[in-house]
Amino acid sequence: MSQHLSRIEWQRAAHPTEADTFSRNHAATLNGGQTVKLSSAVDYKGDPDAADPEQMLLTALASCHMLTFLAVAEVKGLRVERYVDNPVAHLEKNAEGRMAVTRIDLSPQVSFSGDNQPDAEALDKLHASAHRNCFIAHSITSKVTVTPVTA
Structure with a gap:
């Protein structure tokens, strides 16, 4: 069989529009080296320019x-x-x-x-x-x- 790898990395940062919470933005690095910008869905304070x-x-x-x-x-x-x-x-x-x-x-x-x-x-x-x-x-x-x- 095969294994499929990913690395998820998040670092605390201020939310860009809401001072009382944190940024949901993070990155996934796939086993081919590609990086995907991720966040939560917009409905959950996520970044509309990132995949959820x-x-x-x-x-x-x-x-x-x-x-x-x-x-x-x-x-x-x-x-x-x-x-x-x-x-x-x-x-x-x-x-x-x-x-x-x-x-x-x-x-x-x-x-x-x-x-x-x-x-x-x-x-x-x-x-x-x-x-x-x-x-x-x-x-x-x-x-x-x-x-x-x-x-």
Whole structure:
């Protein structure tokens, strides 16, 4: 199996607009050396110019679904030319009354080239296979729906 590393670093600093609290800004350094600027969501005194953990969870799932979809499509002999998604995570109270990302909606729009064009049923099966095989989808408890968007 594999390991995936990250380093999270925060240093106390004054909040830029609220003197009675601290800055939520911090950085994640990924195992490839990339640094991502993070903060809490704006609703929780975060920086609007930084990614928040909820966005990162959403992005991880959407990226995993896309990469798995591309692999499944390739195995099926399909040539994907473009894949665009505008995923949405819903932060709300769960069954225990705690705030959680309870639902994630993916709405991928996929363009294919070549003679082998999947119909709507085949496209649904491709997305279902991608969802079944996405590592991140297996790692979260939120309900995930995939609604392909046709051009």
